Structure formats: structure tokens, C-alpha cells
Amino acid sequence: MQEITRKNARIWSMLGMRRTVGILLKEFAKEDRAFVFATADMARYMGAEDFSETFPDQFVDVGIAEQNLIGVAAGMQKEGFHVFAGTYATFLTARALDQIRVSLGYMKLGVKLIGISGGLSDGNFSPTHMALEDIADMRAIPNLTVISPADGAELVKAMYALRAHPGPAYLRLTGRANTPVVYTQEYDFAIGRAVCLREGRDVALIAAGTMAAAALNVAEELCKSGISCKVMNMHTIKPLDEAALDAIEEFGLAVTMEEHMRAGGLGSAVAEYMAQKEKRPVQLMLAVEDVYPQSAEYEQLLESCGLTVSQMTERILKKCRELGLLPETTANCRIKGERK
């Protein structure tokens, strides 16, 4: 069992999420003879290059054939195996969408999908390798749980939680190696329960994936202008933590932040829920604006999509100005007892 410590957090961050997965896969295989890791030629990319040698009976590589991956994984799950199936997020979810709908959504076979390179992180390979519609696609299918962990530690937590979860799920991995660290110690993780990373009273920042770390930085920046931000790590995008959203009814502004198309993602999920309320903040959706960005390195892509910390800070400041939310004094933005 992996524990969240400063040291482990550092290691996982260095490896990045996709290679951290490999550590857990091996641990699961050791502990559970019915555990199977299935992939479409991507074991090595997931830090599981030696998995097939150590656990030959618990490894299935179907080759570059994502549709078959889902069919095979679902068939094994049906026969009592516990299958985690992983490859590139975009090929996993988009190429095999109908198979996921029928075998996982409709038949509720509890396969856990691991989508590597969610968002823009492998965007240097061109838009074919960006996963920017995956949350929308997975969220639209009934019975699927959708999780996007904030960092390596939360990925570990989510993997344990998913192992114990009977239904099908999609685990979306974001960021590259040297992922920003959010958690350095043990904390309570539960599927469907958002984590408040910072208390605040003016603006609520709602993020998933590596955007959670960015949100903390944005909150710190906005603090300089006297804006007090609450930061919510909405690691589970489906089912959405409605109680956590109820708690921000009185806020002036809610900002959703995601490496995903604007349509159908986290921002959309939050909007769906909040729109039916009598009282709710104005929402600012920070997302990829319905275009395929030009291929570039990750950092450049974040910038061309307006999703760097400084750009997001500016956009939020501008919105606060429009809404008359800028405080008169820049002092006093912190809330007592908040995590620093």
C-alpha cells in the first residue's frame, strides 16, 4: 500500500501520472490474482514495461486496437476479472466510444479505463493526441464514473478507490513529468466528494486534474489584489459533488478551470447543476475555446489556450472588475485557519 509522504509525492511528481500508474498496476497485480492490466500497445508509456514479465497471466496487450481493447476488457471483467485498461485518452475514449457505451455504460461491466495524456500534455504530437472532448464523451454515457486526479498522490488515492468501486469508470490523467504537487500528506479521498484546498469568500475556483495546482497559484495571485478565493479540487466530475456546489451559492463568482473543450466538460457539469438554482454565482468558464490548438509544446499550448496561471489570473481579475467584486482594500484576503 502506497502512502502519501513528502518523499513519495516527490517521486510520483517526477514520474508524472502516467508512469506512477505503473507502480500501482504492479501492486494491484501482486495483491489480487484476478487483477488484469489490459492495454493497446502502451504498457511502456505507462511505466509498466516489465509488467508482462512479472505478471504474464495478468497482462493483456491487444495491440493497437482500442475498440478490441474495450471488448476484451469487458469480456474478462464479465468473467470475474478486475480489469484496468489503459492507453492514450483520446484513442481510448474516442475510437472506442460505442464499445464503451455498450459494454461499460449499458452493461455496467466494471472495467476501469485509464486515459493517459488527457488534455494538452502530449499536444506536441498534434491535435490527434490531445484529449479535449473525453470528459464530455464519458460524462454523457450513463453509469460511468469520471475522475481526474490533481496530482500523483491523488492518482494513487483514486486508483485504490476505483479498485474497490464496482462500476465502470474513466480515470483521466493530466500533466507531464514533474507534475506540480498538491498533496504531501494523507487526506480523505472519496469518489464524488470534492476537496477544499483553500478557504475563501469572494471567488470559488473549481478545478480538476493538474489545473487544481494551477488554481492554488491563481488564488495566491488574486490574494495580492485582495480577492479571497476558495479552491475546490473537483477530482470527480461524475457524479458531481452537489453539496460542495451548494456551499458556493452566495459567492459572487465561480470559475471552472480545465484542459478540455468548453462544451461538455467540468464547466458544463457545474453549469448544469447551478443553472437550476435560485441563487448562484456568475460562472466564468476557463477552457479550450472550441478549436483544435496548433501543435506545440505543453507550456506553449497552455499559453495559446489562455490557461497559464498569469492569464487565468488576469481573466478572473477582469471579470471581478466587471462584476464589481474587487475589494477596496487588498488586505485581509485570507480566511482564518486556511491551508497555506
Place this chain on the structure above:
Amino acid sequence: MKTGKELEDMAYEMRKDVLRMAYHSGKKGAHLGGSLSAIELLAVLYGEIMHYNPKEPLWEGRDRFIMSKAHGAMALYAALKQAGFLSEADIAGALDGTSPYYEHPQRNEEKGIEISGGSLGQGLSLSVGMGLAMQKKRNGQSKIYVMLGDGECNEGAVWEAAASAIHFGLKQIVILVDVNGLQYGGPTEKILRAGSLKDRWSGMGFSVLETDGHNVRKIREALLLQTDAPKVILAHTVKGKGVSFAENRVEWHSAFLTEALYGQAMEELGACRK
């Protein structure tokens, strides 16, 4: 007709360009292995077989090249330079993060790039559509050369497309499979062994030829041979061909070329030419 020596010279220049692009792409690495295995095939296609005109890139009667195994982008860029579509500056800047010549090519017919790639298993379907269009337009002149990887043949979508190519009698389609025997995760035989690739294609009704994918004379011969059915050329190649440390090494599917390795690779290429 070019001499074999001329085509080999062209392949040599292309290999150098591929290494330069890989080197300049920086630390993130580039798809060296699958680009180097496809060099001779592309050299013969662009050097001799295909009809095109870079001054009139949209000429209706041109032959189309579809790079379905799009991680071979660098080989395509190198060929397009030889063909006069891309400039030395295009090559010098390719894959640098700002250039429009990405790790996977993006459709740009003016520059000879017929389709965007990067998602495997789609090029043959597109070729079938283009072939149908030509059939209906009475364009009996243009051919469509589509390059697949042997790993790519894992994809089910390839076989849907293959069936339709036969069904619609699209003889203008010529399929080249770059059989380098390796895919990302290891040897294709080990990842997904599915009987003989030759039997699979011929069983569907293709005329299948096998050839040495690094021998320009034999490639030319295979491409020029008239067949009754649409043609599949299984070109046996070496992934990473021409660079000793990359040859048949799965980790060179995509890897970072350090300055030292780059120097060594360039030297090896030069030595081979002497």
C-alpha cells in the same frame, strides 16, 4: 528513369534530413525509427514513380500519397523536400514547436500533405473515398499510394477499409505496408500475432507482393509490376535503418537524439556512402 544510384543518393539525403529534424526537435524526442524504415519506399515513390507538380500542387491528375502511419512524418517531410514541395528552411524548422510541420503531419495540399495524420487506421478509408471520387470523376490517371505500418494493421478500421477497397474495385490504390516488425510496445509478432499478413491481404482479394523495403531497385520493380487486383506491397524493412544504435531497437520508436548520438549517426550514414 533514374538510376538506382540516383535513388540511393536521394535516400541518403532524406536520411540526413530526418536525423537533422529529429535532432532539432529537442529533448522531447521524435519518431526516428518508423521514419528511417520508410525512406527507400518514399524515395522511390517521390523520386520516380509518382506524378506531381509542386508548382501546381492541386493538379487534379496528380498521384496522391497518404501517410496513414503518420509517425513517419519526418520521412514524408524529407521526401517532400526532394520533391520540391518543402524548402530547406521548412526542414530546418520542422518539429521545432512553432513550425506547421508537426510530429504528425497536418493536411496542407499546397505543400503536398494530402491528409492530417496521427490517429492510426484511418488512411486507407480516406484512400477508398478518394479512389471512389476518382472513379466517378473518370480520373483514370491518378494513383493513391497509402502507407500503413505493420503495427497499424492491428487496427480493426484498416480491415473495414480493405474490404471496401476490394469491393469497389479500386485498382488505383496501392498499399505499401512498412513491415519493420516493431511497434511502440515491442515486436509486432509478440504484441499481436495474427497469422501471415500476406495471407490476410491476399485472402481479401489483393495482389500481394513482398519485397526488400530498403532496396530501391526491388521496390521500383514491385511498384511497376502490373497486377490484376489492387496491390499490396509488404515491404520488409528495419526500424531505425541506417543508424546502428537505433536499428531494430524498440526504444527508438521515439527518442531524443543527443548531440553525440547525432554526430555518430551522421558519421555512420556518411561511411555507408563511401
Place this chain on the structure above:
Amino acid sequence: MQTLSRKTARMWSRLGQRGTICGVALPEMLEERSDCYILTADLGTTSGLSRVMQQQPERFVNVGIAEQNLIGVAAGLAFEGNVVFATTFATFLTMRGYEQIRHNLGYQKANVKLIGSAAGFAMGMFGNSHYSYEDIAIMRSIPNMMVISPADAGEAYLAAYMALEHDGPVYIRLSGGLNAPVVYTEPYAFAPGRAVWLREGKDVALIATGGMTADALEAAKRLEADGIQAAVLHMHTIKPLDTDALYACSGYGLVVTIEEHSVIGGLGSAAAEYFMEQERKPRQIRIGIQDTFVRPGGHAYVRQENGLDAAGISQRVKAAVSEGV
């Protein structure tokens, strides 16, 4: 191209949306345009394409039961300078070939028009595998796609002609079967991205799309009997969204979106995404399929079971209005 009249409306409503596009509009287009192609995945006669198949076999292509290949072949034809209509059941068209759509239509903007038939529960006894209630969500998330869901057969006809002229990918989502209700009986201005006000009312705005628009109109009549004045806005284009029309709704206390689609990711979500960013906005209720696979049955039965008919809509709206007071 024909004009909409009482007579054509009556005739086409008998054919339904699919019959009108495949049996009337597409054969006309093939006559009018030599660069137009019709493709299907084994659903020629079923789709009402018999006339196309007989009159223009040259420009009709059946790729067999192979939806991924359908999209690839369509895109290949389009890249050669043609305008291509590809049709089969909505769920297989959009889901089985999803990545091909993303790659060829979204990313490379291939000039292909997807005609998804029998969306929602129109496949009746075929069951959930043939129902389609994620298609708006997944098509809307792809850049460059236009997403249209016509209210009746006449509008489907106009949408198909619009798609022919529009340079870029379009998804037309067809609702219902034969003998569909008529919403329009005279010529009107159909423009993509411009919603149509079908009824005025001060108490609540019903925003509907596809076959649900006829039911929304009927629900509005029932609500009037209960003293509730409901406006009806027909949002035939879900992408790009008519934000001017939504802005005009911001004065209402309550808007209700109505669709034969999941409440996740469809019209309701698109509207919520817009409203939530505005300062002044109504409360929004989403009527649709509640994120679940449903118990199969005949089309009318499933709609009724899921509150997706005039009775269900009016009840839900009445409850929401009285809640708000």
C-alpha cells in the same frame, strides 16, 4: 428545391424527417449538383434512399455495416472536392465512427454532412443499443461541427439544403418516424444558428429542439388552461447556439429546456453554459433523459414513461412554476 406549403408540409410529415431528407431532398440535390454524393452503411432502402439508389447509382455508395469506414470514405470523397451526405442510425453514425468524425470532420473540416436518423427513442423496440441520447453531447464537443435538430419534416428539408450550401461539417439529428407532427405549414426563414419563436408567453420560456418542439407547443396550450403563459422557442441549431435568443430569455424567472436526449451535454447544457456566464439569468430546468438507460418500448411509450410528452412537460413546468412562486 421546393418551397414549404401546407401541401408539402402534409405530404412530408407522412414521410417523416428521414423520409423527407432521404427520399425527397437528397434525390433533388443529386439532380441539381454533380458534386453531391450519398453514402450509407447498409441502410439504403431502410433510410428511404431507394429513389437515390435507382436514379443515381453512380453517386450512391454503400460501404456495408462499417461506420468507421463510412466516415473515412465520406471524408476522402469530400477532400476530392465533393459535398457528401452520410447517413445511418444516429447512434452508430456518431458513436462508432466518433474518432473518425473528430479527425476528419472536426480537425480537417471535411465537407461531410452527417444525417443521423431515429435519434432519441425512435427505434422503439430495438432497445437501448439503437437509442441515441448522447449524440448531441458528443457532436457538440467537437470543434467546427454544426449541430441541427429539426422540429418537423419541412424543417428537415430546409436544414438539408442549408447543409448542402454550408462549407463545412454538419450533423443533422433526425427525430421521430413516419407521420410526424407538423410545426410549420408555410414558408419561413430558416437560418442556422437562428432560433425561432413559435409562441409568446410571459410566465415561462420553453426552449425545445427536434421532435420535442411539437410537444412543447402542445404543453404550452395545456399550461394556458392552467393560467400559465408559456413562450416556446425552437432551438433547431444547438451549435452554434443562438445566444441572442437566449439573451432574450434572461428576463424570465424560469426557462425550461426540452430534448429527447440526456440532460447531460445536450441542449440543456449548452443553454446552461451560456446562462451561467451572464449576470442576469433565469432559473433553468432541464427536461430530458435523466442520465440513465431506459426501459425499452414503443417510441410513444418510452417518451411518456420519461416525461417527454406534452403531459409530462406541462406537469413538470407547472410544478416548477408553483415552486418558484
